Amino acid sequence: MPMQVLINLFIATLWMFLQDEWSVLSFFSGYLVGIFVLFLMRRFFPHNFYISTFINIIKLFIVFIHELFTSSIQVVKQVMRPKLNITPGIFTMDTDLEGELEITLLALLICLTPGSVVVEVSTDSRKFYIHGMDIPTSSDSLMKSKDRFEKSIKRVTRK
Incomplete structure (x- = not known):
């Protein structure tokens, strides 16, 4: 489970850096995208989502x-x-x-x-x-x- 949180934070940070402006809103939207990506990949993790x-x-x-x-x-x-x-x-x-x-x-x-x-x-x-x-x-x-x-x-x- 801690690995999922770290992956989600990495996706959110990467999403924020790929945007035109760095802001809390772009980090939050990247965090939501990360949740969606992890939800799609949840069967590959040994622990629950x-x-x-x-x-x-x-x-x-x-x-x-x-x-x-x-x-x-x-x-x-x-x-x-x-x-x-x-x-x-x-x-x-x-x-x-x-x-x-x-x-x-x-x-x-x-x-x-x-x-x-x-x-x-x-x-x-x-x-x-x-x-x-x-x-x-x-x-x-x-x-x-x-x-x-x-x-x-x-x-x-x-x-």
């Missing part, structure tokens, strides 16, 4: 923002009650992600959502031990968001 990977990264970011807001609303509801009625605790969550990057990314995304913190990852990287603010609600919502996170992470990191 880099624009699709970039779009998947944006989708992962949108999934994270959605989960961040929904979990924040749940935490605010719990905190704003007149009497704090929560049952904190630690629960396990299984994952089918592979590799250090995928495991680390899932752990960070879970830690960044309010109401849950990854305490430990098992030695085989298949189980997360998570501290939840309110076990019944946070474990259910975290299991739903885990599925969405895992799908998005797989789209970004795998072919």
Whole structure:
């Protein structure tokens, strides 16, 4: 994928130098031409087309923002009650992600959502031990968001 970006920048620079005037607009138009050329040549590259990977990264970011807001609303509801009625605790969550990057990314995304913190990852990287603010609600919502996170992470990191 980095090779595709470099080729695209080379095409854009070459396009700009072949124009009558050097400007940001001619570089941008060359960049668009480079995207089109790379799109036509995408089957010759070992990795996915880099624009699709970039779009998947944006989708992962949108999934994270959605989960961040929904979990924040749940935490605010719990905190704003007149009497704090929560049952904190630690629960396990299984994952089918592979590799250090995928495991680390899932752990960070879970830690960044309010109401849950990854305490430990098992030695085989298949189980997360998570501290939840309110076990019944946070474990259910975290299991739903885990599925969405895992799908998005797989789209970004795998072919």
